[in-house]
Amino acid sequence: MKTPLIECVPNISEGRNPMVIEQIASAIRSVEDVHLLHTDPGEGANRTVFTFVGPPLAVIEAAFRMYEICARTIDMQTQSGTHPRQAAVDVCPLVPLSNISLEETSEYAHQLGYRIGEELGIPGWFYEASATRESRKNLATLRAGEYEALSKKVIDPDWAPDFGTFSTSMWKRSGVTVIGARYFLVAYNIDLDTDDTDVAQRIAETIRERGKTIFHNDGSRERVPGLLTGVKAIGWLIPEYGNAQVSCNIVNTRKTSPGRVFAAVKKEAKDLGIKVLGSELIGLIPQEVLVQSARDLGVPEPGDKPSMMNAVHVLGLNHRRPFEIEERVIEQVMQRKR
Numbered sequence: 001m002k003t004p005l006i007e008c009v010p011n012i013s014e015g016r017n018p019m020v021i022e023q024i025a026s027a028i029r030s031v032e033d034v035h036l037l038h039t040d041p042g043e044g045a046n047r048t049v050f051t052f053v054g055p056p057l058a059v060i061e062a063a064f065r066m067y068e069i070c071a072r073t074i075d076m077q078t079q080s081g082t083h084p085r086q087a088a089v090d091v092c093p094l095v096p097l098s099n100i101s102l103e104e105t106s107e108y109a110h111q112l113g114y115r116i117g118e119e120l121g122i123p124g125w126f127y128e129a130s131a132t133r134e135s136r137k138n139l140a141t142l143r144a145g146e147y148e149a150l151s152k153k154v155i156d157p158d159w160a161p162d163f164g165t166f167s168t169s170m171w172k173r174s175g176v177t178v179i180g181a182r183y184f185l186v187a188y189n190i191d192l193d194t195d196d197t198d199v200a201q202r203i204a205e206t207i208r209e210r211g212k213t214i215f216h217n218d219g220s221r222e223r224v225p226g227l228l229t230g231v232k233a234i235g236w237l238i239p240e241y242g243n244a245q246v247s248c249n250i251v252n253t254r255k256t257s258p259g260r261v262f263a264a265v266k267k268e269a270k271d272l273g274i275k276v277l278g279s280e281l282i283g284l285i286p287q288e289v290l291v292q293s294a295r296d297l298g299v300p301e302p303g304d305k306p307s308m309m310n311a312v313h314v315l316g317l318n319h320r321r322p323f324e325i326e327e328r329v330i331e332q333v334m335q336r337k338r
Helices: 018-029 056-073 102-120 147-153 170-174 197-207 258-271 287-297 304-315 330-337
Strands: 005-008 035-042 047-054 089-098 124-126 177-181 186-192 212-215 221-224 231-238 243-250 276-282
Touching: 005 056, 018 035, 018 047, 018 056, 035 330, 047 056, 056 089, 056 102, 056 170, 089 102, 102 124, 102 177, 186 197, 186 258, 197 231, 197 243, 197 258, 243 258, 258 276, 258 287, 258 304, 287 304, 287 330
Parallel strands: 089 177, 124 177
Antiparallel strands: 005 047, 005 089, 035 047, 186 243, 186 276, 212 221, 231 243
16 A cells, blocks of 8 residues: 655744744654655745645644744744734645545644644644635635734634634734645745735736625625636735735646746736736645646647746746756655655
């Protein structure tokens, strides 16, 4: 029987302190059979995305050790950054990679959450495939109002935690974490040649699946769907870059590749007289998703690796820093780790 593998992609609310980031990385690496594939800190967002894989029980242990370090080193009462956040470990997704179903992965998410609640006293909610009710599936819904809204949520019975408790002050320091199983998500940001966040938000609302709400003079409102299936997006400013971005989560790469997102943003930006400078990938990406981006952009496909290199060039993934396929494509990284 082949060993099941899952991926954990926690988003940590610390992107500025290298010592803390290394402590977290060391905790993850300390578990046998777990491979830390990538660490992606962002100073402006004050957020770091870790990517590690392994057998389910080993990954769950590594995630627990990560929570232990974060509970000691990150205080949400003083944390700030451009990225929406409400917890030290803001969100901890578990992704089935091979020989395991989403439903089975969800059971491990529940196991991790209950242990964190019992042993560390950290409260949280389950989301996506692990959600305990329909209203808790969407991360944006759970994180609405961010950390600053928690003081009201902790006294509202409708927001009772799925694990842990609000009866102690632990939530004030660590926030309320979110854990769950989901399919692979690509975090992908597109740089605009402007610092106007209103422009970035306008483009985001046009391309994202849920679109935007239009308010009419008679007081009625209308929901206008967006262009791209499986895409969530917002517009924001990254101070360290000096420009606005359309920040996207592509939650259904089978329907929409980064290539399609890039093309749509580029068209909308052009219509507004704005240039696209390039783009950035947060974390890792599956090989097929990058190859599909090449197809969607109409670039030559002489083979998988050349196709990926062509996609990197057209997407402008080298815009900020070198994009090394061997370090950013999951299959390539796994091959190097063997």
